[in-house]
Amino acid sequence: MLRKDGARLQPVDSGELRVRLARGLAAGLTVAEAGRRAGYLNGQSAWRAAQSDEVQAHVAKIREDAALAAGASLEWVLAHHVRIVEDADEKTNVRQASLTAITDVLGYKE
Structure with missing residues (x-):
């Protein structure tokens, strides 16, 4: 073809x-x-x-x-990499919880 x-x-x-x-x-x-x-x-x-x-x-x-x-830096990449779940109702909560957990572990302050 x-x-x-x-x-x-x-x-x-x-x-x-x-x-x-x-x-x-x-x-x-x-x-x-x-x-x-x-x-x-x-x-x-x-x-x-x-x-x-x-x-x-x-x-x-x-x-x-x-x-x-x-x-x-690896820390920056980890802090900005968030897995988005399929359920639209949970996206915001999961995204915020993931960012909070990652930034807490890495010691970032807002």
């Missing part, structure tokens, strides 16, 4: 697609653009993949690694 530009389409492992999608999302692209660049055939597939725990974990890891490489 050929693409419009004449290049031959190569089969890609779904895990590799998710990693490519995560890289695009971590770089700040929209889901549609990151999905297109990663090789997803339609936006709905990219959107579903972007919601997966696996892709979200890849995005978080890429952003943490980038922050550390840019010179941020």
